[in-house]
Amino acid sequence: MKRVLLAAAMALCSCIAANAQFGIKGGLNFANLKGDADENFNVYTNFHIGGLYEARIFNHVYVQPELLYSVQGAKVRDEEIKLNYFTVPVMLKVYLNGNFNLQAGPQMSMLLSESDNFGPFRSETFDFGWAGGLEFFVTDGFFIQARYYAGSNEISGNTDLKNRVVSASIGFVF
Template identity: 50%
Template sequence: MKKLLLIVFIIMGSYATTNAQSFGIKAGLNFANFSGNDANDFNVLTSFHAGMVAEIGLLQSLTIQPELLYSVQGAEADDNNYKLNYITVPVMAKIYLTDSFNLHGGPQASILISESESFDSFNSNTYDFGFAGGAEFFFADSFSVQARYISGVSEISDDFDLKNSVLQLSLCYMF
């Protein structure tokens, strides 16, 4: 099921980029940690994300924004950084409350491309799924800032009750 969802999101993203009304790039900081019953000894890992976005208008104040991002997630514990490097595909529905401010939310599918050596013993899963929500403010014609929270719903390992939990702060430039 997770593989099917990932394939659907990638196809949606590919379709969206061919019909997009605007494209952009974004990058920013991740404040990542783990949630779940086994997450007591972990602390926030500060990392980054970067990638491409497209925005497709549906109605006057409703758009869809698929993204393709490289995102470093994980946590810190006992002077170790547990880094999980993902290619993420969030698909955000954006509701514009004004011309320069929107609220957005939607699903995010991720595929693990690498992990830190300190994470090898966790036997991490290849796929991750979560839901995201946030806000965006355009402060210039093409520039915006975004704040988004991503809550993982799939466990990052079959051996532990750990899920990704990420706060993202981003700067976006739309062409």
């Protein structure tokens, strides 16, 4: 029985690998913090960059895990709250045609560093939430993408603030 399961797992991995592509992406984040006392926060614009792996599961259904460096946060008056994350979104993608797809899935993030002015809030090191978006392939391999992320974890033990990010990306799959 173990051999049968091992053979099935190896066959599944080889099928996924045969229909997989690696890629790179980067773009702009339009981030903010939502929760109590959020009336003072404004959109903070920064960037994200990283790599992706797209693997076909079914005919028009793919899974796409990504490894990204993402700068999020908010503006408060003239100060910037800068939160640097290592993010891992795992998107389920459904292609509506050869060039256009819808995507949704969970995103896990680990805080790498924060701006000094956010120190008193004692940031949490882990963030989890859900992302959804759309993607369009302009040419073979070159894509543009828009995505919305809503964090479900509080980013600080002292407030109920949560990450909200709209991302605009460009990228290329090989």
